[in-house]
Amino acid sequence: MTPAAMRAKAAIARGDLITAYDETVSAIAEGDDSLAIRHQQVLALARMGDTDRAMELFEAYDLDGSDDPHQQAIGARLLKDRALALPPGPARQSALQAAFEAYLAIFTETADSYPGINAASLAALCGQGGQAIGIAEQILTDPEVAEPGNYYMAATRSEALLLTGRIEECAEALNEAAGLVGNDFGASSTTCRQLELLAGHTGLDNERAHRLLRPIRPPRVLHFCGHIFASDRKAEAAILGGIDRFLEERNIGFAYGAVAAGADILIAEAVLARGGELHVVLPFALGDFVEQSVRPAGEEWVGRFERCLEAATSQTLATEMAYVGDPQQFAYASRVAMGLATLRAQHLGSSALQLAVWDGKGADGVAGTGADVSVWRKYGGETVVIDPGRVDRAFQRPPTREFAGDERSLAAIIFTDFPGFSSLAEEALPPFWNGVMRSIADVLHEHGDDVLTKNSWGDALYAIASSARAAADIALQLQDRLKGFDYATLGLEQGTGMRIGAHYGPAYRMIDHITGQLNFYGTEVSRAARIEPVTPPGEVFVTEPFAAILALESVERYRCRYVGRIELAKGYGVYPMYWLTRLSQNAPAS
Structure with a gap:
């Protein structure tokens, strides 16, 4: 196995599938x-x-x-995987049979x-x-x-024992597997999915299945x-005791959030101390x-923050801009961190939790611990609260930085383009305008x-939606509507379509001096405009x-499939x- 393949395998082992995929793309591009x-x-x-891109x-x-x-x-x-994604019925059973026959053929040939x-x-x-x-x-005679x-052989043994109805022996095999070489997060999450499926099929109730797989x-x-608070070793020790108990009881191994002074740093240090991964998500420029x-x-x-940052597995800037005095920048970064935690949990076959060191008081704005708890619970997440007790939150805060100019808000930004528009003949422009652009308007x-x-200009569309969910609906409906368009009327081959890019972030909103209509501008709008040119038609x-x-707010409706680190237009x-589809929609060939 090549060094790059070993690095990719190690990333899969720790459940970091995005890093694994990036590693393989780079290695293949470099000649592996x-x-x-x-x-x-x-x-x-x-x-x-x-599944479909993997099969391709x-x-x-x-x-x-x-x-x-x-x-x-x-x-x-x-x-x-394709079979299990189908609803119960004859088609699913037929697909499962095909998968069985494929595995059986390899087993018969190789043992x-x-x-x-x-x-x-x-x-x-x-x-x-x-x-x-x-x-x-x-298999048990092997x-x-x-x-x-x-681990792999012990997990295989446990699965075979479950299939033969020897539940107690299966439990013993899983206990043994937990302590063997190769028991990594990727392998154990796969085993859990497989045995949960079989447990349900063999009639084990959920509680017994949960106990079986716990090891x-x-x-x-x-x-x-x-909360942010001044350093106080006695108060910190009391809070840290609750943090450590929570991390141990819930078996936390991955943590996502900012690393502000006070509670954030205490949690980050505790996660690192137990060998967990820390993923730092900052709202704006580090300084x-x-x-x-x-x-x-x-x-x-400051020193503790720097040490956490140095030990972190990853660092993400939700926006690369400076702080402009906008509390939405904090709120946005918190939501991004929540969503990234949700995505990682999906890859591990579990759900994410929230830990809040919080006094229980509601937020008086869009940002802060109370606001974060409210957002997490709004979307069905479980929050565990640790009362910080009497901590010093009366330290001198930096002067309020009033952001100049227009109001700011979070925006779901869409840009579209029609490849080949510039080459259309003059007589094709009316059918384009009254067909393609009319469909978009509808x-x-x-x-x-x-x-x-x-707004539109030529073949391009720029739109701002009220939420990421609304923007996802609009983008996918645009593609659906245009699939039925007769491109032959434009002198083009069938199968062409719009390129659509979408982004979500904080932006300025104002009344446009030229059009007199509401408009949005800022760094994140500019970034959004660079996505569409690199999107396949x-x-x-x-x-x-x-x-x-979307993972945080609408996981039941959409699938965002990672496509890699892409160089955006204009440097x-x-x-x-990510490639956006509906949850039930197969991704087309790349």
Whole structure:
């Protein structure tokens, strides 16, 4: 296995699928021609739920012809994923049968326990209990499974024991697996999904299944927030006791949030002390954040902040701008952090929690601990509160920075473009205007007050929606509407479509001096304008903040599939980008 493939495999092992995918893209671009790096790429996509793109690459890379049964078997795994995404019924059963046959063929040829145990499980899901037990019993005779020396073999043994009805032995095997080499977060989350599926099929109730899987469940993901206060070792010790108990009881291994003085830093330090991953999400430029949210509570916090930042697994600037005195900048970053925590939990097959060191008082604005708790609970999240007690919050705060000029608000920003417009013949312009642009106008009209402002020039559309959810609906409906358009009337081949880019962030809002209509401007609007040119025709690309907000607010409706770090137009920089589809919609071929 090449070094890049090993790095990608390690990222998958810790459940960091985005880093794993980025690693494979870079390695392939730099000339790594190994099947191992391609296998890791397909696996990362599969675990992110991007089944169709994973299958496309599996076929393009000819992994089915590999000598490695694990590389061959990922095709069968993708067939299984497609099947499980279908509603119950004949089509699902037929798809499960196809996946079973694919795994069984590899097992028959190689006798490898990985395709074997998957064939056994799928036989059970297909209602072929006798064959499932037969294959499982055969696997249990494999010496490496009977006396497992690593996590994978112990997990295989536990699955085979579950299929044969030996629940107590299955529990013992899982306890053994928890302490063996190879018990990483990626592997354990996959095992949990598989055994939960089988447990439900075999009639185990939820409580018993939960107890069965407890030894191998991966750590939970946390969003954290809390009050800023002056350093006080006695008060900190009392708060830290509650933080440590919570982290231990809930098995927290990943934490997302800002690292302001006081509660934030206490939580960050505690997560790092137990070997967890810290993911810092700052609302604006680092220097400004220190001056606004760290140094005012005491110089001691600055050193602790810097040490947390140095030890963090990742650092994200929600916006790259300076602080402009806008509380929406704090509110926006908090929501992005919540969404990123939600996305990470999805990749690990769990749900995220929120920990708030909070006095219980509601916020008097859009930002602050009370506001963060309110947002998290609004979208159905669980919050655990630790009372900070008598801490000193009366320190001298920085002077209020009044932002100059226009009002600011959060905006969902859409830009579209029609590739090939500039080459249209003169006689094609009326059909374009009355067909394509009329369809766009109809969609915007149907969304009424959710469209805050809109404008067009030539083939381009610029619109601001009231929320990321509204913007997602508009963007996808635009593509739906244009799929039925007869492009032959424009002298173009069928299948062309709009390029649509969307972003979510804070912006200025004002009455446009030229048009007299409401308009928005600012750094985040400029960034949004650079997305559409790098989007494939007929698709919708969105930024990571947009994807994070949708994960927080509308996880039941949309899927944002990671496509990699993309260089935006006009040298604007390289940013993580996501492919927006409806939850039930298959992503088209790239």
